[in-house]
Amino acid sequence: MDPHKPRATDATQLAADAATEPHPATLAVHAADADLLTCGGATPLYLDNAFSFESAEALEAVFAGRAPGYVYSRIANPTVAHLERVVAALEGGIGAVACASGMAAISSAVLALAGAGDEIVAGSSLFGGTHSLFRQTLSRYGITTRFVSATDPAAYEAAINERTRALFVEVIGNPRLDVPDLAAIGAVARAHGVALLVDSTAATPMLVRPGQLGAAIVIHSTSKFLQGHGTAIGGIIVDCGTFDWSGSRYGHLATLYRRARQLTLLAYLRNQICRDLGCCLAPFNAFLTSMGVQSLGARMARHCDSALEVARWLRLQPEVCEVRYPGLPDHPDHALATRQFGGRYGALLTVRLADRATSFRFINALTLARNLANIGDASTLVIHPASTFYREIDDETRRAAGVSDGLVRLSIGLEEPTDIIDDLRRALAAAHTPTPDCGVHSQTPRTPKPQGEKS
Numbered sequence: 001m002d003p004h005k006p007r008a009t010d011a012t013q014l015a016a017d018a019a020t021e022p023h024p025a026t027l028a029v030h031a032a033d034a035d036l037l038t039c040g041g042a043t044p045l046y047l048d049n050a051f052s053f054e055s056a057e058a059l060e061a062v063f064a065g066r067a068p069g070y071v072y073s074r075i076a077n078p079t080v081a082h083l084e085r086v087v088a089a090l091e092g093g094i095g096a097v098a099c100a101s102g103m104a105a106i107s108s109a110v111l112a113l114a115g116a117g118d119e120i121v122a123g124s125s126l127f128g129g130t131h132s133l134f135r136q137t138l139s140r141y142g143i144t145t146r147f148v149s150a151t152d153p154a155a156y157e158a159a160i161n162e163r164t165r166a167l168f169v170e171v172i173g174n175p176r177l178d179v180p181d182l183a184a185i186g187a188v189a190r191a192h193g194v195a196l197l198v199d200s201t202a203a204t205p206m207l208v209r210p211g212q213l214g215a216a217i218v219i220h221s222t223s224k225f226l227q228g229h230g231t232a233i234g235g236i237i238v239d240c241g242t243f244d245w246s247g248s249r250y251g252h253l254a255t256l257y258r259r260a261r262q263l264t265l266l267a268y269l270r271n272q273i274c275r276d277l278g279c280c281l282a283p284f285n286a287f288l289t290s291m292g293v294q295s296l297g298a299r300m301a302r303h304c305d306s307a308l309e310v311a312r313w314l315r316l317q318p319e320v321c322e323v324r325y326p327g328l329p330d331h332p333d334h335a336l337a338t339r340q341f342g343g344r345y346g347a348l349l350t351v352r353l354a355d356r357a358t359s360f361r362f363i364n365a366l367t368l369a370r371n372l373a374n375i376g377d378a379s380t381l382v383i384h385p386a387s388t389f390y391r392e393i394d395d396e397t398r399r400a401a402g403v404s405d406g407l408v409r410l411s412i413g414l415e416e417p418t419d420i421i422d423d424l425r426r427a428l429a430a431a432h433t434p435t436p437d438c439g440v441h442s443q444t445p446r447t448p449k450p451q452g453e454k455s
């Protein structure tokens, strides 16, 4: 092979070249083979704040939008752009804008669509930070959120009016772990000319590409599974290329649309919203995230297989009042999840123990699983939602999100599943009160243990 002829293994190039498009797991592996300049095997890291030009005319042309080029890393950076291309290719989208965090991505996407006096409709089972953004912060700036049952497409439709600028849904509610029907909500969005925004952090493109089901925009907190090792906060907004931004609800984009057409929203995000808010992703975090993305396919397969195994085991334990996992047949959205995610169900599961004291004893007795506020790490993680990220949220919302005092959330990691189960077994025994009182709300019937099953 000619070392000076770079191999076309850039993920976007792979996607464009392949007669039949490779699986997202394959695209992800080739995410880092990108240095066409040096034939280097890894994504180059450009820490530069700014980039020099050979002439005043050349820089003027870039500022005027007549020529491509990197000017200043708050707006665009080659290392960050590489991650943006890779994630856009994984989602089958037309482009992406990376942000400093998942929350920066969500707030930027919403601010690109809605202004004072506008409304958004959001499924009520949301990540705590997103809930707080919608209810407390955006409302101060005149953007009202109507919260509806996340799994009821008719409820989204009923909440839409002429001020609605976006529908927002999480692909697997966190921590409720309900699964909305993206295709049905996408049809509602399309019928009303409203953009559907899907936070797909918990599923990743290995389980679903929401753009194929009617989403206009997919958002990830890359801090979680995409990066995968708990070492870089980040977020990303992907335009799926499915939405016509010339629609009447988006008058503020009309002038830009005449020039940018399909790329209108991406251009507005990059050159207006993110430029002005300054919420850019740091190049070093983009570099770490690109490395993490390479193993996304293998990691998600392991996360999902192990989570299913752990969920099945937990369900048989007498100390556990309820296990929630979309992969269990008695989960209310199991059939939909199976269809939508192709037989995989993610890494997140919750268990309900007798009460808060029992869940604290359980968490304190775990030795392998780490007690920290994150998901999607290589390590198994555990947290008590009611006392942490749902602490500031009112009782009614907390109930709607399924956060009871005995609830414990687990993000199943990449350890050998038998070791995860051993850790859980020891901790359940340590936390055990002789007759657990699950109260009257137990939803998951406990199946008697099969003969020979260890406890």
Ligand SMILES: *Cc1c(COP(=O)(O)O)cnc(C)c1O
Binding pocket: 101, 102, 103, 104, 127, 129, 130, 170, 174, 199, 201, 202, 221, 222, 223, 224, 233, 234, 235, 375
């Ligand atoms: C973590 C998370 C976010 C926020 O992302 P950050 O990177 O922490 O800002 C948003 N949505 C979901 C589903 C998350 O899990």
